[in-house]
Every structure is written in structure tokens, then in C-alpha cells.
Amino acid sequence: MMVVRGLKLSTKLRCVERERIVVQKSLFSNVDVEIKKFVYEVTEWKLVVQHDYELTYLDSGTKVKVIGVDSRTVCAGEILCSVIKRGDEIRVVVHRELCKRSATKHRFCSVHSRGEYSSYIGYVFGLRNEVPSTGLAMIPHLVYAMHAGLNNVKVGIANMLKNVTRLFEQIFLYATILTITEDVHKARSLELRLSSISGVVDRMRVSDRIRALMRALERRDYELKRFVSILLRMIDAINGGYEGGGKDYIPILTLVDEHLDFRRVNKVVENWRQVREGVYVIAKYVVGGIVLENVVNNEALYIPYASIRDRVLPLTPIQ
Ligand SMILES: [Zn+2]
Secondary structure: OEEEEEEEEEEEEEEEEEEEEEEEOOOOOEEEEEEEEEEEEEEEEEEEEEEOOEEEEEEOOOEEEEOOOOOOEEOOOEEEEEEEEEOOEEEEEEEEEOOOOEOOEOOEOOOHHHOHHHHHHHHHOOOOOOOOOOHHHHOOEEEEEEEOOOOOEEEEEEEOOOOOHHHHOOOOOEEEEEEEEOOHHHHHHHHHHHOOOOOEEOOOOHHHHHHHHHHHOOOHHHHHHHHHHHHHHHHHHHHOOOOOOOOOOEEEEEEOHHHHOOOOOOEEOOOHHHOOOEEEEEEEEEOOEEEEEEOOOOOEEEEEHHHOOOEEEOEEEEO
């Protein structure tokens, strides 16, 4: 049994593009904003998979045989971490306990739903209100904003162990890191505050994001302006505002075209039941997901990472 537990990737900054754009700040005023677009390429990536009680990898280029449709959600287990803070230095020791039981409550089995990782995840996803005060909750967190098109900018948080990998797990065209906070509580409070701004959401369905992205790819300049104008409202809410006038710039993270290319994808698959049995190659990374290519008819399937995380993969690697 193989269960997807993570995405591991190496990125390379392909280029930085400086641009000045004029965006609408309010009904009556426009503002001239300087942005720097950091264009990233994913040079290497792997799916981190749990095989029995060990973590291994599935690399791009691996041939796999798909048998059956079992894709049940498996308990996310336990992550215990001890955090030692000394001045500016933070030392984190992580212990991960893998589980093979099916998830019954949200993403956990009945044993681990009482664990430290479960209370952390529950708080991050807004399922629990009690603020966790151990482990992952105590390390710095990123607060990011991402845009996949349409009118919704998503705000999110990620702990610093996961860091920007969290962005690459999701579907986006443009993203930015808004700030780094001391712990999860400060990050989550800011996330809630920012999600009350008009045009900002803290959740968005995968299928909606894919649909939005398809349209956004045809009008990237328009979507960039849209993103930046909402970002200005968020920056205002965080620290009183973007001053403009060439004093500062807004960093925007985006991907090289290759990772945004859905033209060669024949089908978007959010459920394993739609995958036909056969031999496939784990072909490449496309934003927020992976592409499986059928070796017989070359049909390319895009599978969003969100729909395979903590799920059983009904496939076995072959030589
Ligand atoms: Zn468990």
C-alpha cells in the first residue's frame, strides 16, 4: 500500500522581471506600483510516499501500473516536534509517526485524532478553536496570498518546515509571501483578518481553481493587475500601506510556462475512479499537481495534488 505524504521539489529562479503597473486602488484612485516577478522553474520533484511504515519517493519518469480504484484517505499520523528557541535561533527536532489506518475523523484515525498533529491541523483548517501550544504550532509561519484567476485571491498559512513547498502544492498563477509570523496563532489570526477583505477568500475548491486558472492563462496581465490591487488592500491591513513612488516593490512569484501548460493535458482527474487501469509514466509537474501519461495511447492525465494527499495510490512502480 502506497500513500502520498508529500511533494518534494527543487526550484531554480529562471529570471526576474521588473515591471511598473497601474492598478485601481479605490473607486476614485489609481496607484502606480512597482513589482518584481520572480519566475521559477521546478527542476526536480518527487512524490513522497509511505510504503508500509517507511517513506520513499516516486520520481518523475517512474513507470507505474495502475490497478484498481482504491483511493481511501489514510490517517495523517502524528508529528511531534520539540522546539528550542535561543535568541533568534530556533532548533526544531521532528519526529513523525506514520499510520496505516483509514482516516475516520477529518484526516485522522480515532487514535491519532487526539494527537498533537491533529490539533494543529484542526486549528489551521479552522475546524477547532483551541489554540495549540506545542510542536509545529510554536514555530514561525508564512502568510501568503495566491491568485489563480477570477475574483478570488486566496490567503493561506504554512509552517516554516513546509515553507514555500506549500505554494507548489496548490493551483496558482501568481503568489506572494505577505509576512512571517512568530507562531501559528499569529498567522491564523492574520489569515482570518485578511480573509474578511473583499475579494479575498481563505478556502477555494480545487475544481473552481482549475477552471479559474484556465481562463486566467489567457489574460495574465489583467489577472496580475487584479491580484496586485487586492494585495494592496491586504498590505494596507497588515502594515498601514504600500507607499509606491519607486520606494518599494511587491515581489510576485510565478512559474515558467512549462508548468502552466495544460494544453497537452487530455483530462483533469480529481477522482481515481476516472483513471483507467494500465501502464503510465509519472511524467511531469504541472502547477498544483502531477501528470500521468498512458504509455500505450499517450493520454495525459492531470491529477491535482490536493486530491491525492494522504490517499492510497492504487499503483505499483514497475521496471
Ligand atoms: Zn492514525
